[in-house]
Amino acid sequence: MKKNKKNKNLWLKETEIEVGYLYFATANQYRAVLAMNGDFLIYAPSSEGMEPLTPNAKMPFENSPFKKCQIATFAKKDYQEFSFDGTEAIKHKLNDAQLAEVITQCNAKTAIEALLAE
Numbered sequence: 001m002k003k004n005k006k007n008k009n010l011w012l013k014e015t016e017i018e019v020g021y022l023y024f025a026t027a028n029q030y031r032a033v034l035a036m037n038g039d040f041l042i043y044a045p046s047s048e049g050m051e052p053l054t055p056n057a058k059m060p061f062e063n064s065p066f067k068k069c070q071i072a073t074f075a076k077k078d079y080q081e082f083s084f085d086g087t088e089a090i091k092h093k094l095n096d097a098q099l100a101e102v103i104t105q106c107n108a109k110t111a112i113e114a115l116l117a118e
Contacts, residue, residue, distance in 0.1 A: 010078040012090070014071050017041065020099050021091040024082040030060050032094065032102045033074075035112040042068050042115055044106040053084060059101045066108035068115065 010026060017023075019041075023031045030046040030053070045067060046060040053060065084092040094102065103109055 007078050010080065012075040012077075012079055014075050016091065017071055017075060018091070020094050022084060022094055023079055023091050026078040026080050031074075031077075032059070032061065032099075034066065034099070034103055034106075034108050035115050036071065037115050037118055039070050039072070040068060040115060040118075041071050041074055042066050042108055042111055043074060044102050044108065052082065055085065059098055059105055061102050061105040064106050066106040066111055068111065 012023070017033060017036070019033050019036050021033055023033070025031060025048075027048040028050045029048045030050055032044045033041055034044060035042045043066065044061040044064055046064060050060055079090060081088050081090050082092075103112065
């Protein structure tokens with residue numbers, strides 16, 4: 001099977017990636033950035049093929065293991081604008097409760113502490 005070619009126009013600039021923001025890849029996968037230090041970040045990926053989040057919906061990361069990667073690697077994914085809390089954008093700021101929910105859902109607290117201590 002031939003792999004789909006990535007569209008560099010849909011990649012993020014490394015400066016667009018921020019902690020506490022939700023992104024949406026073209027594979028309909030939500031990705032929440034939980035921590036960044038140096039060239040690395042920790043994020044929570046949802047399953048692919050997700051339906052759009054509805055207002056007041058639970059974060060879609062239950063039992064999704066967090067991932068650690070280089071910021072440049074995270075940026076080289078095809079991203080798309082999406083609607084969240086009534087706004088259409090390439091990224092959306094999570095509030096403190098939503099961010100805490102994501103960290104709990106993917107059990108990332110210890111990994112975040114370790115990354116920030118490096």
